[in-house]
Every structure is written in structure tokens, then in C-alpha cells.
Amino acid sequence: MSYEFYSLWDTKIEKNNKLCVFRLIGKKFGYEDYLNEIQNFTWRKELTKLRISAHKLMIERGRYKKIDRTERKCDICSSGELGDEIHFVLGCKTLEHVRKECIQESISKAKEIHGSNNEAIFKYVMTNTKMNNLAKFCWKANTL
DSSP states (O other): OHHHHHHHHHHHHHHOGGGHHHHHTTOOSSOOTHHHHOOOHHHHHHHHHHHTTOSOOHHHHHHHTTOOGGGOBOSSSSSOOBOSHHIIIIIOGGGHHHHHHHTHHHHHHHHHHHTTOHHHHHHHHHHHSOHHHHHHHHHHHHTO
């Protein structure tokens, strides 16, 4: 029975457009270690919201407003870039100072490994950054 449940869960995850970040960073059925690593509840909550697309970035808000995905531009900065999780973590100019403070070291290392592949850089940052630093970034970025 557990195999059947897992297979059904996996199929639903694969078909759900909303969970693209969850799929990208390595979907796992079960308790995630980062939940123990991050002691600050508020920081942990902000990181979790980013991981499961329960945030207020334009990519998500636009979904409910029926805005075409390509038109869901970042409303934090004026770059005209898609307002998705990758832009939020790696590229939003308004968040540059927070990024430098919290996660720039991981981003630099990811760029050395993956070049300019933003999806691979994002995955690296989301899975290899010290979780407290990543959670702090999410919290600070969302309180601006």
C-alpha cells in the first residue's frame, strides 16, 4: 500500500505546475532535515514558503489572477524579469544587498560549478547553502 501511495503522490507532484521549485530542488516524501537546522521559526517559515511556492511572488499571485506566466513580472524590482523563485533568489536587484549579506558565497560557488545555468545555480543554492543563511535571506527579503 505504501508503494501505491508514494507512486500516486509522485505522479501528482510531477503534474502540478505550482510545485516546480519543489521538484527542482529534490522532491522528498517525508520530513526535511532543514526543519531541524533552522531554529528561528519565522526564518524557517519563510524558507518553507519559498520551497513549496506558498509565497507572494508575482509568479504565484499571477496564477490566481489568471495572468499568463510570461507576463508575471517581478514587482519587487523594475527589471521586467519573470517574478519567480529563481529571480527572487539570484537576480532581483532590489534584494542585492540582502543576497550579498546572506547567500552570495553559495551563489559564487554555484556559478563556478554551473556557469550561467540559473536553474542549476538555484538548485545548488537551495540545497547547499547553510540553511540558516538561506532562511535569513528569505525572511529579510520578505520584510523589505
